[in-house]
Amino acid sequence: MATGQGGATEMNTAMQRALAAAEARCLRAGAQLTELRRQVLALVLEAEQPLGAYALLDRLKAQRPGAAPPTVYRALDFLLEQGLIHKVERLNAFVGCVEAEHDHGHHQHPPQFLICRTCGATVELSDHAVAHALADAARRVGFQVANATVEVEGLCARCTEAAPAG
Amino acid sequence: MATGQGGATEMNTAMQRALAAAEARCLRAGAQLTELRRQVLALVLEAEQPLGAYALLDRLKAQRPGAAPPTVYRALDFLLEQGLIHKVERLNAFVGCVEAEHDHGHHQHPPQFLICRTCGATVELSDHAVAHALADAARRVGFQVANATVEVEGLCARCTEAAPAG
DNA sequence: ACTGCTGCCGTTACTATATAACCTCAGACA
DNA sequence: TGTCTGAGGTTATATAGTAACGGCAGCAGT
Structure with missing residues (x-):
């Protein structure tokens, strides 16, 4: 061991x-x-x-x-x-x-998570198009964003392949 | 009464x-x-x-x-x-x-919420640019989206105006 | 050294959120 | 009539999160 x-x-x-x-x-x-x-x-x-x-x-x-x-x-x-x-x-x-490992400080954008229903694995994204779209939408209604939760549930690539039907 | x-x-x-x-x-x-x-x-x-x-x-x-x-x-x-x-x-x-009132069925996209820290009011958006960006980001890593949670915390327009400083 | 402060953590008790399991009843229907 | 199903009552319990107090180490000021 x-x-x-x-x-x-x-x-x-x-x-x-x-x-x-x-x-x-x-x-x-x-x-x-x-x-x-x-x-x-x-x-x-x-x-x-x-x-x-x-x-x-x-x-x-x-x-x-x-x-x-x-x-x-x-x-x-x-x-x-x-x-x-x-x-x-x-x-x-x-x-x-x-991101914590990348020494250069905090996230630029709030993170997004992809949560697989089948295996439970959760992947963190930092997609700035998403963050940008969200910031835009908020700004359009005069809302000041302090912080955001973006969590997607579904099937990860591995589990999609392993799944029964297409 | x-x-x-x-x-x-x-x-x-x-x-x-x-x-x-x-x-x-x-x-x-x-x-x-x-x-x-x-x-x-x-x-x-x-x-x-x-x-x-x-x-x-x-x-x-x-x-x-x-x-x-x-x-x-x-x-x-x-x-x-x-x-x-x-x-x-x-x-x-x-x-x-x-959306429930609009008789024509369910959301096309998962909704987004804007939650005001100060007054607690919560507004529902259905911004398709956000939904689209998110779907894209997921697709890029082979993830099949079943459903998504998008919740933004911050200050609503009314509370921003009422707030002390700019 | 003594004092007082601050931050970390142990400990007990509790509140808030959510679900399991079992039961009864009404309505549909063979 | 029997039986199946879905709704909901009821009791108990699981899971998630917090309040409040106390002890103790480390450090600053005197």
């Missing part, structure tokens, strides 16, 4: 890179990526699907038996503020932010 | 028209708009803001003392299926569908 390739306990290189990037980002922002916050971030990042707060809590308890709901929610709030994770509203669940 | 103008118990003309349209639509769909469902729909329509399930439940109890969570949720599920209402995911709340 010395060379697991991306599982829960073994930390692969991609994960290490992501955590290092998060660390750097917090440093620049004057925020503390504490042990707890790092653990929760790692749990979010290592999951292949968005995880709910209580699913995270269960996993966290392996490392931190006393953990309770506020433990997780406080860490999640911090990670959201730092832009290290996103919340998927339709699922009440959390995913790592793919 | 005989000529209230749109309040909770008095039913104004717009509401009557909306309910009649809902009735017609259910008829065509072979679905039953029962008394309960009609009551819940009326509660959603008469509210000026999106209402949560439990807020609806409280109001419903005035007419139906025995009402419990499943009472409301079942009615809401039905109304969602018929396209008579929408759920605003960010608020865990429900609003009437503005």
Whole structure:
């Protein structure tokens, strides 16, 4: 078990890179990526699907038996503020932010999510045509956009191929 | 108290028209708009803001003392299926569908919502440029869209004007 | 060293949102 | 008559999220 390739306990290189990037980002922002916050971030990042707060809590308890709901929610709030994770509203669940690694700061646009009904995988897009169209539509009715949730549910490419009929 | 103008118990003309349209639509769909469902729909329509399930439940109890969570949720599920209402995911709340009155069936595109942080008012858009951009972005990665949530939070025109600074 | 402050987190209790499971009843119909 | 179906009543429970208080480490000012 010395060379697991991306599982829960073994930390692969991609994960290490992501955590290092998060660390750097917090440093620049004057925020503390504490042990707890790092653990929760790692749990979010290592999951292949968005995880709910209580699913995270269960996993966290392996490392931190006393953990309770506020433990997780406080860490999640911090990670959201730092832009290290996103919340998927339709699922009440959390995913790592793919942009977080790109050192150059926050999203230019609010992200969009594609959620597969079949496999549950969730992909983050950052399509500026979508963001632009949305900003335009809002501006046309005099609405000032502070932030946006765009979540699409459907079938991902893999599951479409695997599906019975065309 | 005989000529209230749109309040909770008095039913104004717009509401009557909306309910009649809902009735017609259910008829065509072979679905039953029962008394309960009609009551819940009326509660959603008469509210000026999106209402949560439990807020609806409280109001419903005035007419139906025995009402419990499943009472409301079942009615809401039905109304969602018929396209008579929408759920605003960010608020865990429900609003009437503005298209429902236009007899010609369902939305062509998934709706978009503009949610004002200050006054809570929520406006439904049906901007096809947004829908189109989103469909394009999804298609580009081989994703089949089944349905989409687009919710923008910010300041509505009225609250922008009323706000302290520009 | 003492004081007071701040930020992080533990802990308990609670609120809010949503669903499961089981039951009854009315209406359709063989 | 039996039985099937859909609507909804009823009880209990699951899931999601928050309030409020307390302890403690780290640090600034005196």
